[in-house]
Amino acid sequence: MKTEFSPAQLADPDIAEANKILRACVHCGFCTATCPTYVLLGDELDSPRGRIYLIKEMLEKGRPPTQEVVKHIDRCLSCLACMTTCPSGVNYMHLVDQARVRIEKEYRRPLTERALRALLAWVLPRPGLFRLSMILARLGRPLAALLPAPGPAAASPTLWRRVAAMLALAPKSLPAPGAAGGSVFPAVGGRRGRVALLQGCAQQVLAPRINQAAISLLTRHGIEVVLVKDEQCCGALTHHLGQDGDALGRARANITAWLAEAGRGGLDAILVTTSGCGTVIKDYGFMLREDRDFASAAAKVSALTRDITEYVSGIELHPTQQNGDIVVAYHSACSLQHGQKITQAPKELLSKNGFVVKDVPESHLCCGSAGTYNILQPDIANRLRDRKVANIAMVGPDMIAAGNIGCMVQIASGTSVPVVHTVELLDWATGGSRPGLN
Ligand code: SF4
Ligand code: SF4
Numbered sequence: 001m002k003t004e005f006s007p008a009q010l011a012d013p014d015i016a017e018a019n020k021i022l023r024a025c026v027h028c029g030f031c032t033a034t035c036p037t038y039v040l041l042g043d044e045l046d047s048p049r050g051r052i053y054l055i056k057e058m059l060e061k062g063r064p065p066t067q068e069v070v071k072h073i074d075r076c077l078s079c080l081a082c083m084t085t086c087p088s089g090v091n092y093m094h095l096v097d098q099a100r101v102r103i104e105k106e107y108r109r110p111l112t113e114r115a116l117r118a119l120l121a122w123v124l125p126r127p128g129l130f131r132l133s134m135i136l137a138r139l140g141r142p143l144a145a146l147l148p149a150p151g152p153a154a155a156s157p158t159l160w161r162r163v164a165a166m167l168a169l170a171p172k173s174l175p176a177p178g179a180a181g182g183s184v185f186p187a188v189g190g191r192r193g194r195v196a197l198l199q200g201c202a203q204q205v206l207a208p209r210i211n212q213a214a215i216s217l218l219t220r221h222g223i224e225v226v227l228v229k230d231e232q233c234c235g236a237l238t239h240h241l242g243q244d245g246d247a248l249g250r251a252r253a254n255i256t257a258w259l260a261e262a263g264r265g266g267l268d269a270i271l272v273t274t275s276g277c278g279t280v281i282k283d284y285g286f287m288l289r290e291d292r293d294f295a296s297a298a299a300k301v302s303a304l305t306r307d308i309t310e311y312v313s314g315i316e317l318h319p320t321q322q323n324g325d326i327v328v329a330y331h332s333a334c335s336l337q338h339g340q341k342i343t344q345a346p347k348e349l350l351s352k353n354g355f356v357v358k359d360v361p362e363s364h365l366c367c368g369s370a371g372t373y374n375i376l377q378p379d380i381a382n383r384l385r386d387r388k389v390a391n392i393a394m395v396g397p398d399m400i401a402a403g404n405i406g407c408m409v410q411i412a413s414g415t416s417v418p419v420v421h422t423v424e425l426l427d428w429a430t431g432g433s434r435p436g437l438n
Helices: 013-024 030-034 036-041 048-061 067-074 081-085 092-106 111-123 127-146 159-169 202-206 209-220 236-240 244-265 275-281 295-304 308-312 334-339 345-352 378-393 405-412 422-429
Strands: 193-197 223-226 269-272 305-307 327-330 356-359 399-402 419-421
Touching: 013 048, 013 092, 030 036, 030 048, 030 081, 036 378, 048 067, 048 092, 067 092, 081 092, 081 334, 111 127, 111 159, 111 236, 127 159, 127 202, 159 378, 193 209, 193 244, 202 209, 202 405, 209 223, 209 308, 209 422, 236 244, 236 275, 244 275, 244 295, 269 275, 269 295, 269 308, 275 305, 275 334, 295 305, 305 308, 308 345, 308 422, 327 345, 345 356, 345 422, 378 405, 399 405, 399 422, 405 419, 419 422
Parallel strands: 193 223, 193 269, 269 305, 327 356, 327 399, 399 419
Antiparallel strands: none
């Protein structure tokens, strides 16, 4: 794609990066076929190619984003299916991340929307506040009936529609909190390795059982696990809202905490059980590339970061349980398959450890979770969830496995089939407790 940035504009490293990405795009449009919003809405401006044009115009002209640009960028799930499909290697992720930051800085949203986004950015990364908000949301559920009835599914939802979506996502009950930061779980038998396990923010409130399963699996196979004190939310939630000041601050704090832990006791890896977080932490090196004080430390942390299934693939597991009659539909989270290009490892691990693994039709399409997307764009998100659940039903599973809490909550809201994390099944198969019962 031809670009016309001025030399002065290209002196800005972000614009120079955008220029490189834009020039790689050859307009072929292959990406449109796998873009969930284009598949649903059929509007070129809701396709990757359309959004790339909008971003190019906005950056080249140096104009503040228009309402039209914001509408189509907001509808993007950042699922990155377009990056998997693109034959020219266009890094859409870095382009749309930059567009979101610019929108956040230069576009004035209506007051109610600003308030909702500020609330999400404040509450979600703080587990204590998030837990409290889930309790309040549960209590407030009956009030949902008093909210104005939602109109027909809309691609630009009202505030009330979003509030109703938020209330609907609140779980019926909350589990007891898991282990606190600073805890160390020694390896059973001889120690073969030592890792940090990201504690996560929403996940530790909604499903602490996931990291408990990871700790049980790892320690039983000779890996010491540390929950690093002073670790924060990875910043993914605010990063995707375009609030980079907050996201980069959290990245710096985590880099400092993890490298200090590596200096104290050594770390073979920083493990992540929420693939949405893993994709962002693996990108810390890029996000902080211009920060002289953090660039090399950020690159080091990104290189140390592994999805749990990536790491466990390098360990010989010892299955003790025969689960050959259990059919597992494997839901490939976008952040894992498109963001981190991890497609086979989770399925191979499940098969090797005794499960009958089924691929889900249209597995490249997002389930609609996408961080805060199912709150901010509930109608598109619900349509994608229903499509995903219908596709999953076609393989007739006993259980659904996924590697991302956002997908797990989203899919579970549309099906009665138990949804578990891949690591819970692996833990169970190798001597841990049966998932979905505790
Ligand atoms: S990230 Fe997903 S929703 Fe956004 S343009 Fe790419 S394929 Fe479409
Ligand atoms: S597939 Fe890649 S090169 Fe083709 S239009 Fe989409 S982003 Fe551009």
